[in-house]
Amino acid sequence: MSFLTESHKKNRPLHVEIDDKSGFCFGVIRAIAKAEEELDRGSLIYSLGDIVHNDLEVDRLNSMGLKGIDHQAFGQLQEGTVLFRAHGEPPESYRIIRNNKLKLIDATCPVVLQLQKKVKSAWVEMKEKGGQIAIYGKKGHAEVRGLAGQTNYEAIILEGEEDVKFVDPEHPVALFSQTTKSPVIFHKIAEALKNRAKNGVEVKIHDTICRQVSNRAPHLQEFAQRHQVVIFVGGTKSSNARSLYQACVSVNPKTFFIIGPEELQTSWFERRPASIGVCGATSTPQWLMEKVAEKIRSF
Numbered sequence: 001m002s003f004l005t006e007s008h009k010k011n012r013p014l015h016v017e018i019d020d021k022s023g024f025c026f027g028v029i030r031a032i033a034k035a036e037e038e039l040d041r042g043s044l045i046y047s048l049g050d051i052v053h054n055d056l057e058v059d060r061l062n063s064m065g066l067k068g069i070d071h072q073a074f075g076q077l078q079e080g081t082v083l084f085r086a087h088g089e090p091p092e093s094y095r096i097i098r099n100n101k102l103k104l105i106d107a108t109c110p111v112v113l114q115l116q117k118k119v120k121s122a123w124v125e126m127k128e129k130g131g132q133i134a135i136y137g138k139k140g141h142a143e144v145r146g147l148a149g150q151t152n153y154e155a156i157i158l159e160g161e162e163d164v165k166f167v168d169p170e171h172p173v174a175l176f177s178q179t180t181k182s183p184v185i186f187h188k189i190a191e192a193l194k195n196r197a198k199n200g201v202e203v204k205i206h207d208t209i210c211r212q213v214s215n216r217a218p219h220l221q222e223f224a225q226r227h228q229v230v231i232f233v234g235g236t237k238s239s240n241a242r243s244l245y246q247a248c249v250s251v252n253p254k255t256f257f258i259i260g261p262e263e264l265q266t267s268w269f270e271r272r273p274a275s276i277g278v279c280g281a282t283s284t285p286q287w288l289m290e291k292v293a294e295k296i297r298s299f
């Protein structure tokens with residue numbers, strides 16, 4: 001029971017907390033730092049795909065001289081500097097760099113680079129045994145393309161447990177994961193593959209989910225439960241933002257998704273909530289969450 005009168009509530013300052021675990025992972029911070037270092041020298045850089053799935057951060061870097069290009073335009077490029085983002089690229093992208101004599105800023109996350117090497121050596125090993133490579137990931141996702149490229153695109157991409165039917169149970173298989181996928185589903189897929197394998201057929205499980213992001217959903221749920229109102233800041237193109245927002249809303253229905261401070265609505269704070277949480281996805285820049293918190297405090 002609250003003993004605060006309506007007038008007390010109206011006058012109390014809004015308490016806003018920014019989640020200290022939200023925001024860019026180490027791989028994205030490193031990629032942006034590499035881009036900024038080159039842009040500070042006044043160079044024009046082509047980024048192969050969005051450096052991060054957040055339009056406001058991309059606009060900020062574009063204004064400094066970063067220009068996004070797709071793979072088709074990249075294939076035609078005859079000069080300039082190209083940045084490979086944290087997701088990594090398949091071998092043919094490196095071939096284009098060499099053949100067209102382009103300058104490369106390779107901002108592939110070191111964790112992804114290691115994973116690409118592991119997938120490649122497992123593929124070589126599996127080829128000798130007549131085995132298969134399976135990758136739990138999103139078809140068409142840049143990181144998954146980079147991984148599948150290590151296997152000459154022979155890897156079987158599993159988007160969920162139901163896709164294990166595409167793996168031949170009579171031949172060995174090595175399972176990997178896209179770094180940002182759900183550990184729960186990965187373990188279900190691993191179990192399903194083991195259960196389906198015919199007697200004695202080898203099933204090698206490589207849990208390659210990045211721990212920088214895998215525990216963000218439970219952490220954010222705990223954060224969302226601690227606050228009366230939660231403002232989730234994310235880009236509309238980011239699937240990570242959508243799924244983390246859903247995780248928050250499932251435990252706190254007063255969670256609102258915005259792309260920037262201009263989308264804040266004063267009506268969300270009319271009852272002067274005692275605590276407001278601001279959080280975001282792995283693609284949400286820290287400066288943007290700070291701007292949002294600042295605007296809320298000004299209400």
Ligand code: SF4
Nearest residue numbers: 025027109111179210
């Ligand atoms: S999620 Fe992990 S592996 Fe992926 S870019 Fe970030 S730090 Fe690297």
